[in-house]
Amino acid sequence: MKKRIAGKTGLELSILGFGGFHLIEIPGKEAESLLNQYLDAGGNYIETAISYGEGNSEIKIGRAVSHRREEFYLATKANLRDAKSVEAQVHQSLIHLKSDYVDFLFVHALQTADELNQVQSAGGALEALKKLKDQGKIRHIALSGHGRPDGLIPAVKSGEFEVLMTGFNYYDRFNYPQIENELLALCEEQEMGILAMKSLADGYLYQAPEIAIRYSLSQKVASLVMGMNTREQLAMNLKIIENFTPLSLEEKEELFANSPYLGDYVCRLCGKCREQGFDPAEVFLLEGLFDRQMDNKKMGDTALYALREMLKHWFRQKEKAREEYSTLSQKVDPKKDYSRLNQLCPYNIDINRKLKICHEKLSDSGFVY
């Protein structure tokens, strides 16, 4: 399997990493078979977290592949924020994983600058991780986060972390553009290893995996971590990875223009509808934070509708979106007709309709679209 170097760690990771979350959904014997098939195919990065099934994923990995420990890099994550609890979590993880050390220990799901302060303060998680690194129980201190990278950007700037993992997919790039526009460059400046996850936008893009995987791996990332819990999924991902070629500029433009998942609802942030004193894209970005622009008030395909309902508040940032909308200088006037802007949108978005939907979601005025 193709490999890439993870920044200053110098470690060469296979471009397909095995994400351990979905192992909690299958019996241990099946997890064992999948993990060994992955290693047999040349994969060398397996990741999990103590919080996945309260240790269930770690235990399955420990039982399945600890006898092949020298063949792969192992990562787990600690989700607590104080030193004492994190130290206890890491010790427990090592027991679950049947290993004396992990190659990467992630501060798990760091969402806000306040959480970063907790992690970096005296008695915070980072203190424990540095101690465990000195003891050889952790090789590299890493960081993961989901959604808008409010906590990740200052964390990367702090220079305390060697590896970052976050979502990279062509759907959420329009909800959290800071990831590609700002965070990536900061990581590169710090020579951090960058890992991608959520290539399928938490499953939303499951019907068209190849283009989604190619998009994520076309970023400057060392590896794409994918959760897998069936033989078919593993085989399909291996095949896509084997034939991987980066997306050309034309392919990317075509994808952004014509993907049915973006359709005529997700704002591509092109700026063409901006006018003096009012930029609809500012509102649409807050809608992205609120519900990933998933609730378009249309039913459409039933399975995709159900998925959108499940995934729209996956990152729990809706209150933050409302708070930010309340301070926006130019809010939507629900009585105003914005239809003149519709003709400016190259993606056929009904801007007038979308603005009113956004106002319902984001304001506390009681307005109903």
Ligand code: SF4
């Ligand atoms: S023109 Fe369309 S895609 Fe461009 S910023 Fe406006 S709504 Fe978004």
